[in-house]
Amino acid sequence: MPPAIGVMMYTVLDQARADLEGTLARLAGIGFLGVETYGLVEHFGPSRVRDAIASAGLTLTSAHTPFPAGPDAQRLLDQNEELGAEVLVWSMEREEFDSPEAIRHGVRRVNEAAERAAERGMRIAYHNHFAEFSRSFDGRSAYDLLLDLLDDRVLVELDAYWAVMGGADPARVLAGLGGRARFVHVKDGPAVSYEEDVMVPIGEGRIDWARTLGAAVPGPRWHLVELERLHVDTFEALRRSYAHLVGAGISRGAAAPAGTEER
Template sequence: MAAGIGVMMYTVLDQARADLEGTLARLAGMGYLGIETYGLVEHFGPARVRDAIAAAGLTLTSAHTPFPAGSRAEELLDANEELGAEVLVWSMEREEFDSPDAIRRGVERVNEAAERAAGRGMRIAYHNHFAEFSQEFAGKRAYDLLLELLDERVLVELDAYWTVMGGADPADVLAGLGERARFVHVKDGPAVSYEDDVMVPIGEGGIDWARTLSAPSGLRWHIVELERLHVDTFEALRRSYDHLVGRGLSRGAFVPAPTEERA
């Protein structure tokens, strides 16, 4: 069975902060099954976000939130426990992939977070950008070194778009990750510039999603994230849903009618 389709809430952060319940209801009405939170708990508090997700009939796939390590660890864990999050997702910084030693130091923070989260019945997932794949040391990709050092309890959320920009094939990466890969961020566009790329609806860019999403892996969720757009955000999300669910790549609340029937 295809993985469920969700939305990374950064995509509609402004809209959600203006109308949380209305935005979630609109996503559910399009057929999306779940959401990954970003920037909502800090704005509304965990209880309201949790209740709004439930009221919309959506599933909380994961929470995109800093690693619960260091001085803020308990505060972050408290908020996400109240939210009802089972998996907390975050990244290391780009400069932490400048050397093997920098990677090792960064991983200490992630592994601390994994240990603390486990004490609350939660798990950590690692979300990549492009440096993990563009950097190599003695013939080994930084990402592979990262995986070797991470606590085995740490799951993976693969951002396929940044993987491509880092010079790797997300289908091959997913196949190599196996069951550890539980989430994939689905975005489309030119895959040229981390700072300047403008995204397009899924299926209208250059990434081969049929190959990527059919790779054998443990994926449970395909999470659409469209960071910068030149078209209406909800229109882009609708077109993305139609592409992914209409072609059987992702599982949604319903299968969209063919384009000619909707016209």
Template structure:
């Protein structure tokens, strides 16, 4: 069965901060089934965000939030426990892939987070950017070293677009990850510049999503994230939904995006 389709709330962050409940309801009206939160809990607090997600009939897929390690760990866990998050997703910094030693030091932080999260019944997932794939040491990609060092309890959220930017084939990466990859960030565009790329609706850029997502995998969620756009955000989300669900790559709600409910 196809993975369910959701949205990373960075895509609608300004709109959600202006109208949280209305924005989430509109995502549900397009047929999206869940959200990965970013930048909302800090603005509204976990209780209101949790209530708004439930009111819209959406699933909280995961929370994009720093790894719960170091002095702020318990506070982060308290907040996400109140939010109702079962999976916490974050990344290492680009410079942490400058050497194998830097990778090992960064992984210590993630593994500490995995241990602390497990004590609360939560899990950690790792989200990549491009340095994980562009950096190599002794013929091995930094990403492969990262995966080898990570605690087995750490899940993977593959950002397919940034994998392409790092020179990787996301379809091959997903095939190698198997059940460990539970989530994939789906974004499309020219795949030229990490800082400057303008995204386009899914299916209108350079990535072959049928090849990338059409194979059996451990993925549970396809999470659409459109970071910078030159067209209206909800129009881009509608067209993205139509591409992914219309081709049977993702599973959406009962309301087709072309018949968006009024909210």
């Protein structure tokens, strides 16, 4: 069975902050099964976000939130415990991949977060950008060094688009991650500029998603669509993305896309 399809809420952050319940209902209406929160708990509070997701019939896949480490750890854990999040996802900064020493220093924060989260029955997941793949040391990518240093309890959320930007083949990365890769961020576009790329509906950009996501890799449970800086209507882009991924049998949604037969 293909992984379930969801939405990373940064995609519809403005719409959700204007109408949380209505936005979630529209996502469910397209056929999406879950959402990864971003920027909503701070705006509405965790209980309202939790209740709105449940009322829309959606699953809370994960919370995109800073690592619960250092002085803010308890506040972040309290907040996400009330939200009902089981997995907290975040990244290290680009400059933390400037050297092996910088990677080791940054990983301490992630591993501290994993330990603190475990005390609450939660897990941490690491989300990549492009520096993890574009930088290498003694023939090994920064990403491989990172994985070696991360606590074994830390899951992975692979952003396939940024992996391509870093010069990696996300299909091969996924195959190497095995069961550790719980989530895949699915975005599409020209894959030219980290700061300036305008995204397009999934299947209309550079990435071959059937190849990238079609292999029988044991880990991913969710394909999370994230679209940034669009030149088309956001919900239309999400509808077309859903149609491509679910229509091709790459992802599993609540219903077959309009005009297709369920696979």
